[in-house]
Amino acid sequence: MMILTIAQREFKTLFLSPLAWSILAVVQWLMAYLFLSQVEAFNVLQPRLVSMNDAPGIADIIITPLFGNAAIIFMLVTPLLTMRIICEERRNKTLALLLSSPISHLQIILGKYLAVFGLLSVSILLTSLMPLSLLLGGTLDFGKFFANLLAMSLLAATYTAVGLLMSCITLQPTIAALSTFGLLLLLWVLDWSSSISDHPSPVMQYLSILRHFQNLQSGLISSEDVLYFVFGITLCLLLSILRLEQELLQKISPAVVHNSSVE
C-alpha cells in the first residue's frame, strides 16, 4: 500500500517534468522508424520467403530485431530516468521526509523502483503496439511476440534496478547516469570476447545480459534465463536498501558541512 503511494507520487512527478514526455516521444519516434525499416525489409524479402521451406515469419524478421534495437535504446534512456530517483532527493534534502516517516527502506526503494519501471512499461507497451498493427493485414506468432515482450520487460526491470542502485550510491545524478550506462554496456558486451575465442569462459557467458535476453527472445523461455534477471534485480534492490541503511549509519559528514553553512 505504502509502496504504491510512493510509486504513484514518483510516477506523477515524472510526468510533471518534460523528461518523461520527451523520453516517451523520442523512444517512440526511433522505434517507429526502426519498425518501418523492418517492415520494408520484410517486403523485400517476402518473394524469396515464399519459396522457402520453414521460412522465418513476421515475428522473426520484424519483432525480434525490433525489440533487439529497443534493448539498446532503453540502455541509453534508462539511466536518464533512474539517475535522479534517490540522488536528487538527497540533493534537494527531501529524503528526510521519507526517512522520518513511518516507512521502511524497503518500501522507499520498491516504490521508487516501481515508478520508473512503470514508465518504461508504458514505453514497451507503446512499442509493442507497432507489431500488433500488423494484425490488420496478416497473422502474428503470438508465442514469439509474448516471449519478446517478457524478455523486454525483464530487461527493462533489470536496467531500472541497476540504475536505482547507482542513484543510491553516487552523489550526483550525472555520475549515476554515467555509471549505470557503463555497467549496463559492460554486461551487454561481456560475451563478445568469448564468442571469438575457442574456449569461451562459462562465467562470462552466464553473466552476459545479451545472451539471456536473446535466449528469451528466441521464444525459448527457460527458467535459467528468467532467474538470471530475477536474481539480478533482487541483488540490485537489496544493495540499494543496504546502501540507504549504511548511509543512515555512517553518513560522511554532510550534516557538519551543512550546519556550518547555515547563516
Place this chain on the structure above:
Amino acid sequence: MSVLIAAENLSRYYDRHCAVDNISFNLSTGEVLGFLGPNGAGKTTTMQMLSGNLAPSTGTIAINGFDLLHQPLAAKHNLGYLPDTPPLYKELTVNEFLGYCAKIHRIPPKQIDAALKSAKHRCGLEAVAERLIQNLSQGYQQRVGIAQAILHNPPVIILDEPTIGLDPLQIREIRHLIRELGQDHGIILSTHILSEVQESCSHVQIIRQGKLILRKSIEELNLLMHSSILQITTRSPIELDRLNLIPGIASFESISPTKVLVHCVSDANITQISDLSVVTEQIVATIVNAGWGLLEIVPIRHSLEDIFIDLIQEPDPSLATV
C-alpha cells in the same frame, strides 16, 4: 506527563570528528525545548538523530516509548520533523504535497481531508493551497514545511530552525502556533534567535562543541538573568569611598566620574531581588544626602544573549553549574 523523547548518552562521530558528545535529555508532554548553540555545535546532527535520519554512533533514543533503532516505524509514527531545509517536492501544489505527506504518515483516508484543512489553517496556507510550491516565497515554503510536520498530529514535533526566512509577522504567528502546540505536544526547536527561545520555549538547552552545557527551564533562566548590577549617573562626581560603606556592595566600576556601575553581592537566589532593592534604597539615600544630584539609576539586566555568549565562549562551562 509522559516522557516523549528519552535520549541517552547520544554520541555521533563523523569519521574521527565528534559532532555530538555523550548528551542525554528527556522531553515531556507540554514542554517546548529550545535548542541553542553556535553554528557547528551539533544542533542539526542531534535533530537528525532524533528524527531517525541519522543513526547515533552510541546511545539510544526512544520516541514515546519506542526505540528509534529497533522499532523505527512505531517510533516515527509519533514524530513530526522539519529539517533545516524544508523537504518539499516543489513540482507539486501545496494540497498535493500535503496529501502525499498525509498518506505516508498513515493518516486514515477518511481523516485526511480534516487533517489537511486543520494544518493549512494553522499555518495560514489556505490562500496558496492550489499553487505550486516552487512558486511560493521562502516564507510560505517554510510554512508548508511546518504544516507537513504537524499534519498527522504527532506527539513529538522536531523543528530545525522553524522561523528562518519568515517575516516578523509570520514569525509571531509561528511562535504563537508553537506555544499553542506545546500545550499538548512535546516540541524541540533549534534556533539561534535568542528572543525566540524566551518567547516560545518552556525549557532551554545549550549545546557547545557537541556537549550539553546548560539545561534549564525558562523560569530558572530568568533568575539567572536578574541583575545584580546598577548603573548610576549623577550631576557631580561620586566619591566612591562613601558609597563603599553601604553593606551589600561588592565592587565598583567607574565609567566616568559621574557614571558608575555598582556590583551588588548576589547569591543567585530569589531573596537577591529584595536584597537589591534594600541596597538600591540605601544608595539613593546616600547620593541624595551627599547632594551629588542623582540623575539616573538603572538595574542592568543580563540578557539571554549575555548568558549565551558567556557560556559558549568560556573554556570551562562553570556557569552551567550555577
